[in-house]
Amino acid sequence: EVQLVESGGGLVQPGGSLRLSCEASGFTFSSYWMSWVRQAPGKGLEWVANIKQDGSDKYYVDSVKGRFTISRDNAKNSLYLQMNSLRVEDTAVYYCARGPVEYWGQGTLVTVSS
Amino acid sequence: QAGLTQPPSVSKDLRQTATLTCTGNSNNVGNQGAAWLQQHQGHPPKLLSYRNNNRPSGISERLSASRSGNTASLSITGLQPEDEADYYCSAWDSSLSAWVFGGGTKLTVL
Numbered sequence: 001e002v003q004l005v006e007s008g009g010g011l012v013q014p015g016g017s018l019r020l021s022c023e024a025s026g027f028t029f030s031s032y033w034m035s036w037v038r039q040a041p042g043k044g045l046e047w048v049a050n051i052k053q054d055g056s057d058k059y060y061v062d063s064v065k066g067r068f069t070i071s072r073d074n075a076k077n078s079l080y081l082q083m084n085s086l087r088v089e090d091t092a093v094y095y096c097a098r099g100p101v102e103y104w105g106q107g108t109l110v111t112v113s114s
Numbered sequence: 115q116a117g118l119t120q121p122p123s124v125s126k127d128l129r130q131t132a133t134l135t136c137t138g139n140s141n142n143v144g145n146q147g148a149a150w151l152q153q154h155q156g157h158p159p160k161l162l163s164y165r166n167n168n169r170p171s172g173i174s175e176r177l178s179a180s181r182s183g184n185t186a187s188l189s190i191t192g193l194q195p196e197d198e199a200d201y202y203c204s205a206w207d208s209s210l211s212a213w214v215f216g217g218g219t220k221l222t223v224l
Contacts, residue, residue: 037213044200044215044217044218045151045153045202046215047204047212060212062212100204100213101149101159101161101164101204103161104158104159105158106158
């Protein structure tokens with residue numbers, strides 16, 4: 001059974017940093033593109049970033065370029081999102097996803113507020 | 115980045131058929147088709163269909179997806195109360211090098 005478990009969310013002040021993690025199991029992690037997708041409270045889905053199987057290619061939505069970094073550790077079956085210079089508008093539930101839409105974790109809430 | 119266009123809401127009677135639409139352009143929907151996701155309140159999204167009409171195992175045969183030009187559609191026949199949810203379409207945009215989502219359609223089963 002495919003499982004994706006996110007962690008690392010929480011409350012942070014504007015301008016602060018946070019690192020999200022996603023632990024994968026139930027499939028060969030190193031064989032799949034992986035993504036982060038977020039959903040602001042009461043809003044729709046927004047793709048944030050994705051990363052190729054070996055980490056050689058990465059893509060980001062314009063609004064996070066230069067602030068967020070996606071990475072992975074295939075030996076640990078883990079996906080990460082380093083978020084710097086956080087803004088109020090980054091407040092959302094962040095989902096880890098395979099594909100980016102095939103399987104989804106339960107999400108972790110990031111709240112950026114003073 | 116420009117997203118895909120979905121109607122905000124659709125309402126249909128129990129046991130009727132609902133058809134949800136998703137409009138993009140030749141760089142996304144018109145290129146590789148769209149995926150469809152269902153999300154119930156308080157839960158993560160769930161994949162219903164990918165690349166137009168490939169259903170993952172366990173997805174009801176009452177659901178079928180199609181594409182005509184730059185518009186993708188999801189039809190749900192014999193509507194049941196559990197079909198009431200938000201539905202999103204998504205596609206890779208080759209010109210943006212980005213995944214794009216529609217704004218979502220809230221399906222209400224009356």
